[in-house]
Amino acid sequence: MIGTMERPVTRVATDTKPVISMVDVGMTYPNGKVALADVNVVIPAGDFVFLVGPSGAGKSTFIRLLIREQLPTGGRVVVAGRDLARMRRRDVPRLRRRIGIVFQDFRLLPAKTVFENVAFALEVTGSSRAEIRRRVPQLLNLVGLHEHDEHLPTQLSGGEQQRVAIARALVHDPDMLIADEPTGNLDPVTSWEIIQLLIQINELGTTVLMATHNQEIVNAMRRRVLALEHGTLVRDESGAAYEREY
Amino acid sequence: MSFFRFIGFAVVRAWQGFWRNAMMSLAATATVILMLILLSGLFIVISGLNSGLAFIESKVAVTAQLIDNLSEVRRDGLIEDVEGLPGVNAVLYVSPEMAMERLQKAYRERGETLDLGGADIELYASLEIALDDPAFAQAVADALGERTEVKLITTKQSEYETLLEIIGTIRMVGIVALVLVGAVVLFMIVNTIRIAVYSRANEIEIMRLVGASDSFIRWPFILEGILCGLIGGLVTVVLVAIVWDPIQPVMVTMFQMPTAVSAQFLASLSAIILGVGLGVGAIGSWISVRSNLSAAA
Numbered sequence: 001m002i003g004t005m006e007r008p009v010t011r012v013a014t015d016t017k018p019v020i021s022m023v024d025v026g027m028t029y030p031n032g033k034v035a036l037a038d039v040n041v042v043i044p045a046g047d048f049v050f051l052v053g054p055s056g057a058g059k060s061t062f063i064r065l066l067i068r069e070q071l072p073t074g075g076r077v078v079v080a081g082r083d084l085a086r087m088r089r090r091d092v093p094r095l096r097r098r099i100g101i102v103f104q105d106f107r108l109l110p111a112k113t114v115f116e117n118v119a120f121a122l123e124v125t126g127s128s129r130a131e132i133r134r135r136v137p138q139l140l141n142l143v144g145l146h147e148h149d150e151h152l153p154t155q156l157s158g159g160e161q162q163r164v165a166i167a168r169a170l171v172h173d174p175d176m177l178i179a180d181e182p183t184g185n186l187d188p189v190t191s192w193e194i195i196q197l198l199i200q201i202n203e204l205g206t207t208v209l210m211a212t213h214n215q216e217i218v219n220a221m222r223r224r225v226l227a228l229e230h231g232t233l234v235r236d237e238s239g240a241a242y243e244r245e246y
Numbered sequence: 247m248s249f250f251r252f253i254g255f256a257v258v259r260a261w262q263g264f265w266r267n268a269m270m271s272l273a274a275t276a277t278v279i280l281m282l283i284l285l286s287g288l289f290i291v292i293s294g295l296n297s298g299l300a301f302i303e304s305k306v307a308v309t310a311q312l313i314d315n316l317s318e319v320r321r322d323g324l325i326e327d328v329e330g331l332p333g334v335n336a337v338l339y340v341s342p343e344m345a346m347e348r349l350q351k352a353y354r355e356r357g358e359t360l361d362l363g364g365a366d367i368e369l370y371a372s373l374e375i376a377l378d379d380p381a382f383a384q385a386v387a388d389a390l391g392e393r394t395e396v397k398l399i400t401t402k403q404s405e406y407e408t409l410l411e412i413i414g415t416i417r418m419v420g421i422v423a424l425v426l427v428g429a430v431v432l433f434m435i436v437n438t439i440r441i442a443v444y445s446r447a448n449e450i451e452i453m454r455l456v457g458a459s460d461s462f463i464r465w466p467f468i469l470e471g472i473l474c475g476l477i478g479g480l481v482t483v484v485l486v487a488i489v490w491d492p493i494q495p496v497m498v499t500m501f502q503m504p505t506a507v508s509a510q511f512l513a514s515l516s517a518i519i520l521g522v523g524l525g526v527g528a529i530g531s532w533i534s535v536r537s538n539l540s541a542a543a
Contacts, residue, residue: 126462
């Protein structure tokens with residue numbers, strides 16, 4: 001059950017300035033493995049994009065480059081107007097506050113309650129207690145978990161845990177939400193609930209990039225699809241299905 | 247305000263980390279205590295011996311026993327000549343009467359009375375020569391040896407050199423032991439923090455992903471190491487304070503440490519213990535954080 005949607009900042013829907021821009025991006029690991037080759041992608045603000053492809057196609061590398069966990073061996077990656085290769089190390093945390101990220105395995109802290117898990121992301125970035133008390137209930141309300149704030153992650157279902165992870169990813173009101181296989185560990189019904197939540201977050205102005213293997217969801221949504229194979233972007237198509245249809 | 251929030255966050259996380267990994271943290275703290283006790287012992291012994299050395303230096307370095315019935319003119323001439331020798335600081339003429347007074351006083355201080363059995367005993371007159379540096383003792387003794395006014399020459403050179411040798415040996419052995427124990431302490435702290443870093447790899451990864459700055463990630467671990475040093479230092483200060491009461495009189499009587507110095511000694515030693523404890527804790531955890539944090543998450 002998704003709660004009422006309240007966000008302190010609403011973005012202008014017509015803002016099409018790119019949030020992500022990749023120009024001739026290549027990534028070759030020291031062992032010679034080519035993870036990405038000549039990738040050119042522009043994702044405007046407010047877009048909802050699926051990143052698809054078989055295992056080993058380069059999806060994880062694509063995401064790691066966006067959050068500057070790695071730097072490309074070729075080309076240029078620009079996120080939120082910043083060229084990541086030119087970014088100083090001390091500016092990386094600020095970049096990451098503009099990018100929310102969720103994973104297939106939720107990555108919650110098991111000893112902390114739902115409230116504390118979300119609060120943790122604010123606490124470690126220097127937010128005041130007043131800010132934490134104001135912001136966390138807002139986010140738990142957004143993801144429909146305001147009544148579970150004292151529960152531990154182990155007391156929640158998989159879908160609820162993923163909602164907590166999404167609430168945590170949104171604490172800094174990011175420009176973009178990256179979801180790496182967010183439905184990979186969930187049953188079909190719960191997966192759809194998570195997708196509905198991501199759609200609502202996107203409608204509030206946050207760009208969503210979702211890496212997935214779930215054909216059913218991609219086919220039903222008919223959004224923009226980026227397909228990677230062997231590190232190459234083989235398809236960039238709007239309103240598309242999981243696989244090529246022509 | 248945000249700085250205080252950062253400090254509060256780092257201290258709370260360091261405290262939680264210390265107790266979460268209690269066995270390892272306490273083991274590291276115990277090695278810190280061991281090292282600081284060794285350091286304190288060494289410091290006390292060397293300070294005592296240094297005080298003894300300073301006492302000997304301040305005392306007569308060369309004593310020249312004068313021949314009997316030396317005329318006042320010849321005696322004054324001798325004193326003038328000795329005062330002109332290089333390295334001589336002061337020359338004191340001790341008359342037979344003064345020597346007798348000293349002897350009686352020494353007896354009185356031991357609670358005894360000097361009993362000469364009515365005999366008319368006269369002690370010898372002497373010159374007590376204080377030097378700028380005990381190294382001049384041999385040259386002064388040689389110069390006095392050529393004078394006919396002098397019957398016998400005694401120096402404190404051999405006592406001084408023996409004490410210097412003992413201090414040198416203790417200092418060397420102590421420093422080697424301290425370096426070895428210090429290396430063990432560093433190893434323990436580095437490993438304690440390494441385990442803390444790996445046990446919190448998930449948290450560190452989440453912190454990075456949500457945009458925590460390096461200082462928010464690193465400082466709690468550095469403070470955790472400092473906490474090992476601080477707790478070790480405080481425990482050692484308490485232990486030293488407990489044993490200082492029986493040690494202080496020994497320092498004053500046996501090693502001739504001035505009372506004023508001995509009163510300040512515990513405060514100085516406590517500051518050194520805490521400083522070294524904190525320093526070792528900080529260095530160990532800093533090394534560990536530098537080498538392990540980027541690999542952990």
